[in-house]
Amino acid sequence: MAMIRLENLSKHYKVLNRSEGLSGALKDLFSRDYRIVKAVSDLSLEVNAGEIVGFVGPNGAGKSTTIKMMTGVLKPTSGLLTVNGRIPTKNRAQNMQEIGVVFGQRTQLWWDLPVIESFKILRQIYRVDQSSYNENMNIFEELIDLKALYSTPVRYLSLGQRMLCDIVASFLHNPKVIFLDEPTIGLDISIKSRIREVIKTLNEHKQTTIILTTHDLSDIEALCKRIVIIDKGTTVYDGSIQKVSSMFGAHRTLKIQLPPAEYLALDQLATSVNGHFSQASAITMEQSEEGWIHFTINQDEVHLMDVLNYIGHHYPVHDIKIEEISIDKIVKNIYEGGLA
Amino acid sequence: MNMGRYLVIAKSSFMTRVARRSTFIFTFLGNLAYITVIYYLWMAVYEGNSMLNGMTFNQAFAYLALASSLFTMFQVYTEWFMSAHILNGDIITSFIKPLDYQFNKLFEAFGAVISNFITISIPTLLVIIFVFDTKIEVGLNLAFFVISLLMAMLISFFIDYMIGLCSFYTESIWGICTTKDVIVLFLSGAMVPISFFPEYLQTICAYLPFQAIYNIPLTIVTTPGLSLMDYANALAMQGMWVVILLLVSRLLHAVATRTITVNGG
Numbered sequence: 001m002a003m004i005r006l007e008n009l010s011k012h013y014k015v016l017n018r019s020e021g022l023s024g025a026l027k028d029l030f031s032r033d034y035r036i037v038k039a040v041s042d043l044s045l046e047v048n049a050g051e052i053v054g055f056v057g058p059n060g061a062g063k064s065t066t067i068k069m070m071t072g073v074l075k076p077t078s079g080l081l082t083v084n085g086r087i088p089t090k091n092r093a094q095n096m097q098e099i100g101v102v103f104g105q106r107t108q109l110w111w112d113l114p115v116i117e118s119f120k121i122l123r124q125i126y127r128v129d130q131s132s133y134n135e136n137m138n139i140f141e142e143l144i145d146l147k148a149l150y151s152t153p154v155r156y157l158s159l160g161q162r163m164l165c166d167i168v169a170s171f172l173h174n175p176k177v178i179f180l181d182e183p184t185i186g187l188d189i190s191i192k193s194r195i196r197e198v199i200k201t202l203n204e205h206k207q208t209t210i211i212l213t214t215h216d217l218s219d220i221e222a223l224c225k226r227i228v229i230i231d232k233g234t235t236v237y238d239g240s241i242q243k244v245s246s247m248f249g250a251h252r253t254l255k256i257q258l259p260p261a262e263y264l265a266l267d268q269l270a271t272s273v274n275g276h277f278s279q280a281s282a283i284t285m286e287q288s289e290e291g292w293i294h295f296t297i298n299q300d301e302v303h304l305m306d307v308l309n310y311i312g313h314h315y316p317v318h319d320i321k322i323e324e325i326s327i328d329k330i331v332k333n334i335y336e337g338g339l340a
Numbered sequence: 341m342n343m344g345r346y347l348v349i350a351k352s353s354f355m356t357r358v359a360r361r362s363t364f365i366f367t368f369l370g371n372l373a374y375i376t377v378i379y380y381l382w383m384a385v386y387e388g389n390s391m392l393n394g395m396t397f398n399q400a401f402a403y404l405a406l407a408s409s410l411f412t413m414f415q416v417y418t419e420w421f422m423s424a425h426i427l428n429g430d431i432i433t434s435f436i437k438p439l440d441y442q443f444n445k446l447f448e449a450f451g452a453v454i455s456n457f458i459t460i461s462i463p464t465l466l467v468i469i470f471v472f473d474t475k476i477e478v479g480l481n482l483a484f485f486v487i488s489l490l491m492a493m494l495i496s497f498f499i500d501y502m503i504g505l506c507s508f509y510t511e512s513i514w515g516i517c518t519t520k521d522v523i524v525l526f527l528s529g530a531m532v533p534i535s536f537f538p539e540y541l542q543t544i545c546a547y548l549p550f551q552a553i554y555n556i557p558l559t560i561v562t563t564p565g566l567s568l569m570d571y572a573n574a575l576a577m578q579g580m581w582v583v584i585l586l587l588v589s590r591l592l593h594a595v596a597t598r599t600i601t602v603n604g605g
């Protein structure tokens with residue numbers, strides 16, 4: 001059964017074109033000069049009950065906008081949208097009973113009150129009966145050892161602790177669908193893995209349908225079978241995470257910084273690297289600020305260590321960083337036929 | 341509508357207020373200073389007169405001192421919070437709850453009013469009665485006063501809420517808010533009793549909802565010897581404004597919340 005269905009969903013924002021300066025601000029008071037931002041255009045998607053779907057895309061791709069529409073807070077400009085068989089913007093208050101939402105940058109807990117109070121308040125807002133409340137609190141207890149924090153006001157929690165509380169709180173009323181918009185934003189590796197653990201366990205236990213957005217592919221790899229990649233408001237990939245991982249899992253970004261005196265030699269560096277490695281297509285190069293150069297390397301073809309050795313041998317490398325491939329790069333690769 | 345859901349909102353708002361208790365003492369001290377100023381100011385106004393515009397000094401002082409404690413009691417910043425939450429995008433956390441936004445705000449305001457009442461109004465009242473030796477009629481008027489206060493709170497809330505809805509359309513409602521505060525304070529009789537206004541201004545005020553917030557409850561509690569008919573008229577007038585403003589604010593609410601803008605994310 002499709003729990004969530006989007007058909008050619010679009011959302012266009014009307015934005016006032018602002019003029020500069022004080023006189024511009026005055027002029028804007030009377031301006032009717034609007035520009036349309038197509039945040040989401042013709043997005044179609046179907047999500048089955050119990051699925052966890054990873055929803056990714058570069059900044060501004062339209063992920064949060066889509067989530068806001070699915071929660072019924074924003075009204076789509078056009079297209080069809082049903083969640084749990086209902087149109088989210090109709091009967092809003094009632095639909096909210098069946099969904100849970102976490103926005104990583106905000107909290108839905110009561111900032112000034114002790115943690116446990118937020119759970120009690122949510123229990124009453126969502127009319128959760130005492131026995132399911134107790135049952136859920138016990139499950140949460142086992143997952144995240146909340147007790148020590150019960151009497152602490154939410155504002156004293158660390159970002160990671162607050163996020164854990166926010167996430168379990170969104171499960172308190174046993175919703176059918178949960179939307180998690182960047183639940184791992186700004187967290188370190190160890191708390192991230194705890195959060196993944198919590199989401200995974202609760203999903204398995206309660207068969208909750210979950211839509212998760214993130215900029216960290218490893219979140220998706222740990223949690224989802226299916227990934228939907230969007231860019232500029234439309235789907236560019238919808239399929240198994242495995243395919244994406246096997247395509248890009250071997251990709252690493254090698255970042256190298258050269259001292260200022262060498263900035264000029266960048267073009268030359270590019271030519272020499274490309275000349276040295278015969279599988280040139282496996283390495284792409286990009287200049288960044290302050291002398292940083294980013295090499296995206298497909299390790300199935302060329303070993304990152306070989307590239308590093310080669311460069312280190314010929315150039316006075318100042319600093320290096322190695323990272324997993326970013327979502328932006330994947331999107332770019334897909335456009336260039338990477339997943340065709 | 342399920343009341344339990346909203347009562348817990350009132351309770352949480354009450355608890356949040358109490359958790360920030362340090363602000364009370366300052367509001368209370370501010371009140372004391374204000375009351376002291378109006379005491380001497382109106383003493384000077386009454387110089388040599390026992391009665392002005394049908395009010396004794398004691399009555400006028402009780403009216404204005406009580407007005408200041410009602411003002412702090414009703415000051416729950418509904419419109420400011422609405423505007424701030426629209427600007428920073430936190431508004432969405434209200435909209436994802438299975439609650440009606442307006443009733444949510446109403447019960448938040450209610451919880452805050454009660455916390456203000458306990459922590460600021462009661463101490464201020466004690467000072468007014470015992471330190472300034474003000475006589476307040478004790479009788480049936482107090483029962484009507486309580487009903488009147490409840491309706492005054494609703495009227496005050498509906499006005500705040502409608503101002504707050506403006507922030508759904510414009511980024512800054514600072515000017516609108518402060519203008520509203522000044523208009524309400526003045527035309528409601530909170531700064532100068534309405535019976536001191538010139539005739540034409542009294543007529544205008546009679547047709548506006550503001551006097552129903554301060555003038556009606558304060559007149560009920562400070563005027564001795566009102567008849568049952570007087571009370572009934574005063575309360576009916578307030579009741580009328582409650583109904584009108586409920587309907588109007590509900591309409592504006594429906595229009596404004598049809599599409600909301602959520603910043604950030």
Ligand SMILES: Nc1ncnc2c1ncn2[C@@H]1O[C@H](COP(=O)(O)OP(=O)(O)OP(=O)(O)O)[C@@H](O)[C@H]1O
Pocket residue numbers: 013014015037038039057058059060061062063064065066601602603604605
């Ligand atoms: N309230 C708004 N008014 C005007 N434009 C908006 C508004 N909200 C979002 N946008 C625009 O819509 C586009 C999509 O934004 P959205 O927040 O959905 O992106 P996102 O995929 O969540 O990005 P991120 O990963 O950075 O959170 C962006 O271009 C953004 O500037």
Ligand SMILES: [Mg+2]
Pocket residue numbers: 063064065181605
């Ligand atoms: Mg976002």
